[in-house]
Amino acid sequence: MRNKNHGRAGIVGLFAIASLFAIPVATTSAQAAVSTSAQAIVASKLGDLSQFRAIVADVSAIVSKGDFASAKARIKDLEVLWDRSETKLKPKAPADWHSLDRAIDKALYDVRQGKPNQTACQESLTALLKLLDQLSGNS
Numbered sequence: 001m002r003n004k005n006h007g008r009a010g011i012v013g014l015f016a017i018a019s020l021f022a023i024p025v026a027t028t029s030a031q032a033a034v035s036t037s038a039q040a041i042v043a044s045k046l047g048d049l050s051q052f053r054a055i056v057a058d059v060s061a062i063v064s065k066g067d068f069a070s071a072k073a074r075i076k077d078l079e080v081l082w083d084r085s086e087t088k089l090k091p092k093a094p095a096d097w098h099s100l101d102r103a104i105d106k107a108l109y110d111v112r113q114g115k116p117n118q119t120a121c122q123e124s125l126t127a128l129l130k131l132l133d134q135l136s137g138n139s
Contacts, residue, residue, distance in 0.1 A: 045093035
C-alpha cells in the first residue's frame with residue numbers, strides 16, 4: 001500500500017513542478033501580446049488613422065476599375081474628414097500631419113484631374129496608403 005501512495009505523490013509532485021514552469025511561459029506570451037498591442041496603439045502620434053486609410057483604399061479600388069467619377073466622389077469624403085480633423089490631429093504631431101497633408105493633396109490633385117491618369121492616381125494613392133501604414137506602425 002505504501003508504494004501506491006508514494007507513486008501517486010510522486011506524480012502529483014511532478015505535475016506541481018511542471019506547472020511552475022508552464023506559468024512563466026504563458027505569462028511571457030501574454031505579456032508579449034499586450035506589449036505588441038500597446039505598441040500598435042501608440043505607434044501613430046496622430047491617433048487612429050483607420051478611417052482615412054479605409055477611404056483611400058476604397059478610392060484606390062475604384063480607380064483600379066477606371067471609374068473616375070466615383071473615385072472623385074469618394075475622395076471628397078477623404079478631404080472633408082481630413083479638414084474636419086485638422087484642429088484635433090495637427091497639434092499632436094505637426095510634422096507627421098504636414099507629411100500626410102501633402103500626400104493627401106497629391107492624391108486629391110491626381111484623382112480630380114480633368115482626364116485623370118490611372119497610373120499617376122494609383123501611384124499617389126499607393127504612396128498615401130504606405131504613409132498611413134507607416135505612421136500607424138503597420139509598415
